[in-house]
Amino acid sequence: MTDTNIVSIARLADHVGQEVTLRGWLYNKRSSGKLHFLEVRDGSGVVQAVVFKGDVSPELFLAADHLQQETSLEVVGTVKEHGKIKGQYELQAKDVKILGAPSREYPISPKEHGTDFLMDNRHLWLRSKRQHAIVRVRHAIIKAVRDFFDQNDFTLVDAPIFTPNACEGTSNLFQTDYHGDPAYLTQSGQLYMEAAAAAFGKVYCFGPTFRAEKSKTRRHLAEFWMVEPEVAFMNLEEDMQLAENFLSFVVQRVLETRRPELAILERDTKMLENVKAPFPRITYHQAIEILQQNGHPEAKVGDDFGGDEETVISNKFDRPVIVHRYPMDLKAFYFAKDASDPSLALNMDVLAPEGYGEIVGGGQREDDLARLEGAIDHHKLPREAFEWYLDLRRYGTFPHAGFGLGIERTVSWICGLPHVRETIPFPRMLNRLAP
Ligand code: 4AD
Ligand code: MG
Secondary structure, eight states, rough: OOOOOOOGGGGGGTTTTTTTEEEEEEEEEEEEETTTEEEEEEESSSSEEEEGGSSSOOOHHHHHTTOOTEEEEEEEEEEEEEESTOEEEEEEEEEEEEEESSOOOSSSOOSSOOHHHHTTEEEETTHHHHHHHHHHHHHHHHHHHHHHHHTOEEEEEEOOOOESSSSSSEEEEEEETTTTTTEEEESHHHHEEEHHHHHHHHEEEEEEEEEOOOOOOOOOOSSSEEEEEEEOOOOOHHHHHHHHHHHHHHHHHHHOOOHHHHHHOOOOOHOOOOOOOOOOOOEEHHHHHHHHHHTTTOOOOOOOOOOHHHHHHHHHHOOEEEEEEEEEGOOOOOBBBTEEEEEEEEEEEETTTTTEEEEEEEEEEEOOHHHHHHHHHHTTOOGGHHHHHHHHHHHHHHOOOEEEEEEEHHHHHHHHOGGGGGGGSSBBTTBOOOO
């Protein structure tokens, strides 16, 4: 195996006219008489290696005719600019070494496969062009998320995965045994970020979160990644500004850096170009009116919104819309109440356009000790497990706010995917724990 001039496909432009070595897998193959066209992928891209009968030994030319899809191989050849397509390159092959020939026929062919089959073969499906593009967009989103908070003076504070606390209600908790005591897989790092905000001012966490969702929808995962900023001395209004600036930054960054991937996904980017702050804001009550006037006459105050309702509401706007001040009864225990109407929470949800639904949920937290104790009792949560959290109100309580953005719903929206199952490398859903 030669070690000289090993390059990745993404870097071929720097090597035009040179002899290079590529390592990768055979993605596709066509032949015509004296030529074999090997489509090779190496993770960084795909390139066509042209094997001309006159350039290689007769044995190699024959072997190249029998290469199977997903054979791992090493190709030595000269980098040429594509005759017709600018910015594309091909390799004039001089040698091809087979590193690993498949022991069976590769199960995923270019023909259509059913979803269950593809999900069962997720470990292989990740190699295909669309899945590759989605994971690359996901990476860009996560990078943009971190850059935004880094550039705005936030400190990263990691939240634990095992927790004694139910942050988002007790109905969808994954319970485990923690050396004899019950523990839960975290639903949200928020309570820990509230503690961290008192130590660092502006903080965020980013990690996996868990919901034992019994619902089988196109937007629910059992394990998903959430980014959660929390800021000391911030109110609901400023929280909404943070969310819209943050989302605008992330979407515009993806448009700057991932056009080729969005093109592979055939994503129409018109609506994404619009994602610039400020976003329209409506109250929950206005959202109910929109529903009543648009095919949901039965909608009434007190209803929670499902995917259908969120789609009707968001279709009225050309960019994400912020819906704020939901009834307290619909919301988790930790929200502050609106002083002008204590039946309303100082919360906000951001609904993505084009029917992608809620991608952000957050708001201002209850900072009064007695009211928070009342809320914990009202929600029938065990007081002992929350004593440490109540300490934050005992020792220098402070107004504060934050939110959580679900990465997979954001990937789904930005990529234009109908279901979240393709937005995470190995999805965990109601009926799926493997591979
Ligand atoms: O609205 P949620 O439940 O809010 C919280 O967990 C807050 N504690 C966050 C905070 O204020 N720090 O979840 C936030 C976001 C949702 O808007 C959605 O994008 C995503 O997390 N999400 C899910 N994504 C995929 N599958 C699920 N089962 C999800 N549940 C929530
Ligand atoms: Mg929510």
